[in-house]
Amino acid sequence: MPPTPAAPATGRAPDTAPGPAPEVRVPYDALLAFTTGVLRARGLPGGRAATAAEALCHGDLTGFTTHGLTNLARLYLPLLDSGRCDPQAEPETVTDTGAAVLLDARRALGLWAAAEAMDLAAERARTHGIGMVSVRGGTHFGCAGFHALRAVGQGMIGLAAANCGHQRLVPPPGGAAPMLGTNPLALASPAGDHPPFTLDMSTSVVPTGRIRAAARAGETIPPGWLSDASGGDVTDPAAYDRGEAELRWLGGDPERGVHKGFGLGLLVEVLSALVPGAGVGPQPVAGRKPTARPDDDVGYFLLAVAPATLRSPGAFATAATGLFGALLDCPPHDPDEPVRYPGWHEQRRSRERRAHGVPLSAALHTELRAVADATGLPFPDAVVSGGAV
Known part of the structure; x- marks a missing residue:
């Protein structure tokens, strides 16, 4: 599918702590309800907002995180806010x-x-x-x-x-x-x-989301994902958005x-x-509206x-x-x-996360809380063994 934009709509808090920040687990049902509420606030009818939220949370539930909630502020809210997506479309x-x-x-x-x-x-x-x-x-x-x-x-x-x-x-x-x-x-x-x-x-x-996730994390990628103009391997994921490497x-x-x-x-x-x-x-795009994008x-x-x-x-x-x-x-x-x-691992992961909470990176957790604040919605409490924190 289309790549996610390089910068989120709400911004990510910089990670200044040494090493990766710990993940945060959030109850699945509460996360689903929150995502539904955000989409309803953007004008989607209730039932369709719930379906869309389920589709989006599916990525985090099963481990396809590049197609999960990381795209809420990076892709879907800008898509709705720009008018390129009609929330009331039939x-x-x-x-x-x-x-x-x-x-x-x-x-x-x-x-x-x-x-x-x-x-x-x-x-x-x-x-x-x-x-x-x-x-x-x-x-x-x-x-x-x-x-x-x-x-x-x-x-x-x-x-x-x-x-x-x-x-x-x-x-x-x-x-x-x-x-x-x-x-x-x-x-x-x-x-x-x-x-x-x-x-x-x-x-x-790989999808472009994995390239950009590695770039945001400051990681290198394996040889074979990207290549330069001469066909050589590129392991710097940021080279893709700089136009220096091809998928x-x-x-x-x-x-x-x-x-x-x-x-x-x-x-x-x-x-x-x-x-x-x-x-x-x-094919070249003919007769596009001025607001249209590739x-x-x-x-x-x-x-x-x-x-x-x-x-x-x-x-x-x-x-x-x-x-x-x-x-x-x-x-x-x-x-x-x-x-x-x-599919086997995805179902096992889904069962575990439904029971014990969906893990979110610290950066994504911060980003979603910013979305909650901007939308006027409460964000679900994180869970630890024995209850919420």
Whole structure:
């Protein structure tokens, strides 16, 4: 998805203490209610504010922190305050064939618009076995996995993808200029008696949020994430926003399969942008409003598959239990590191954080308290073992 702006709207307090400041844990339900209140104060209707808050908190709940609450003041509030996102937007149905629907999101907040689109896809899949909702005119939708998992909650398989509007963040292999966005996709599936399989990934080697998080923390990044104009590794994350480094596709270089990451990025661009007629990275922007930005007019692709319409629900669940159970039972090289699959760790982390609080970095905690003060809302008390502090 589009990168988060380099500077937060409210500012972060500088960390002057030696070493990293301790994290702060906040009760999940209270954090969710706070985030809902902030979005309602920006004009979102109650139900949609709650959905958007759930989508945003999903990042911190599952460990995808670059797509969590760090983006509240850095991305979503500026998006709403600038008028580029309409808090009262009502998506418009452009085409409806039954199993397939084309929507114009009309600058709605993607956090809830993509979620509602997946719900509609699942509704159509209950009748047709498959449901596809294609969306144009969207904005940043957060964690793709959150939207894919909404189908799993209805016993279905969900696929969610989004391009980055007209943004150009990653060059083609061998290209000297960025042409496409980081173009994330996610697939989530019931796994029978086991945690849902949830693959949530950018098609670039990492999302831009991880680059910027490392820059804010003053850390170096591993070789292979960024490259300079000659293709050499860059380990200074701040070089990206200085325009001195380019993001790489999954695979990184020809010897490691960069064409696969680039091909997946194009796959997302075709499904998410060409199908609905959303903004396309490699094309010039025609007829834009003066307030438009390259990351406006994002396209989404939401697909729900209902196995129960094709075969016995019990048969699918039994087969899924067997498939993912066999993976979990695979003998590991290291007994202390058992085999897991995408989604397993996220569910375990989510359960732990629902029970014991969501960890926030000290800097993010300070930033969210500033948002609370500016909005006139109380911020949840932190928790320690035995109660609140």
